[in-house]
Amino acid sequence: xxxxxxxxxxxxxxxxxxxxxxxxxxxxxxxxxxxxxxxxxxxxxxxxxxxxxxxxxxxxxxxxxxxxxxxxxxxxxxxxxxxxxxxxxxxxxxxxxxxxxxxxxxxxxxxxxxxxxxxxxxxxxxxxxxxxxxxxxxxxxxxxxxxxxxxxxxxxxxxxxxxxxxxxxxxxxxxxxxxxxxxxxxxxxxxxxxxxxxxxxxxxxxxxxxxxxxxxx
Numbered sequence: 535x536x537x538x539x540x541x542x543x544x545x546x547x548x549x550x551x552x553x554x555x556x557x558x559x560x561x562x563x564x565x566x567x568x569x570x571x572x573x574x575x576x577x578x579x580x581x582x583x584x585x586x587x588x589x590x591x592x593x594x595x596x597x598x599x600x601x602x603x604x605x606x607x608x609x610x611x612x613x614x615x616x617x618x619x620x621x622x623x624x625x626x627x628x629x630x631x632x633x634x635x636x637x638x639x640x641x642x643x644x645x646x647x648x649x650x651x652x653x654x655x656x657x658x659x660x661x662x663x664x665x666x667x668x669x670x671x672x673x674x675x676x677x678x679x680x681x682x683x684x685x686x687x688x689x690x691x692x693x694x695x696x697x698x699x700x701x702x703x704x705x706x707x708x709x710x711x712x713x714x715x716x717x718x719x720x721x722x723x724x725x726x727x728x729x730x731x732x733x734x735x736x737x738x739x740x741x742x743x744x745x746x747x748x749x750x751x
Contacts, residue, residue: 537750538650538680539660540673543687545712546698548733548742549662552687555743556660560751563653566662567669570642574614578621595639596672603644613641643672654678658750670718674726683750684722686730687742693734 539556541549550566557564575581616637620630629635646663653659654676663669674682689697691713698709722728729749731742 536654536678536680537658537683538654538674538676538678539658539683539685539750540670541660541662541685541687542670542717543733544689544691544694544715544717546694546702546709547687547689548739549687551739552685552742552746553660553662556746556750559743560747561657563656563659564661565646565650565653565659567642567646568662570610570646573610574617574638574642577614578618578624580617580621580624595636598636599640599643603640606640608637608640608644610641610645613638647673651676651678654680670722674723682726684726684728685746686717686719686728687733688717688719688730689733 539562541553543549550568553562553564553566556562616630616634617624620634623630650659650661650673655678661673663673670684691710694713695706695709698704698712699706704712729746731738731745733739733742
């Protein structure tokens with residue numbers, strides 16, 4: 535039975551680093567929502583924050599997505615046209631028309647879930663996504679019989695801000711706003727194994743990798 539791992543944590547907590555380690559050193563398939571967002575935003579030079587704030591509409595999105603998935607002609611190519619049309623508005627954080635926002639997120643989630651299912655058909659898979667209860671619920675929603683694990687990375691906010699400023703060149707105020715968003719640390723639900731780690735130092739990350747290899751290889 536393949537394993538489905540969701541890596542959860544705030545910006546800068548090490549989600550991508552750990553997922554890429556599992557991909558390259560443990561032969562996991564890797565699926566990351568930022569890869570699909572980058573495919574849409576980079577041609578218009580949109581920053582990730584200017585793009586992803588539209589995700590605020592995602593809560594009611596899920597019901598319609600599953601009801602209409604496979605019935606709409608919304609693809610990553612058509613979504614790219616929508617982003618280009620609204621690039622200036624999105625740059626200014628102006629909410630775009632609801633149907634166009636749905637179009638974009640439909641395309642992203644449809645491709646991401648399809649790639650997840652293809653990866654699971656080949657074997658163990660690790661995923662990175664927005665750290666929300668919404669994302670957690672729907673990324674674990676699969677018809678495939680899998681072992682489900684939630685890997686949660688915890689870092690103090692002050693250390694995260696410094697990491698984002700030094701490592702990614704973020705403005706300190708922007709980094710402070712991003713890291714101040716609360717992380718949902720509730721139990722993940724029935725049938726999901728929680729592995730929780732503190733990732734404050736490089737030594738912490740080495741220990742996390744070692745433990746993940748022992749448990750999930």
